Amino acid sequence: MLNLNQEKLYDVAAVANDKVIQTVKDSRLAKRWQNAIIRALVEMELQSDFMHYNHEDNALLIWSQKTNEIYEANGICQCKAFNQSQPCWHRAAARLVSLYNETSY
DSSP states (O other): OOOOOHHHHHHHHHHHHHHHHHHOOOHHHHHHHHHHHHHHHHHHHHHGGGEEEETTTTEEEEEETTTTEEEEESSOOOSHHHHTTOOOHHHHHHHHHHHHHHOOO
């Protein structure tokens, strides 16, 4: 279960979104990453009971109620979007949690 301070998480997400704007030159890809960040925030708020951050592997474990699968996201993921070389909210969520843990508040 994730237990994150929502204000800090949203601050981290804002910084991540700014980084996407600054570094991703392909506007379609940037928009997909921005959408993945937004979806990650929504899912983290609604389903934090089904997520666990593994500090040893720097990976977020996410149980999908829809597919009944557990995804392990860090730089990679096992979801359909990742397999199609697209940004996924699982990886965005994992990165947000990693940044959250690195950020003092």
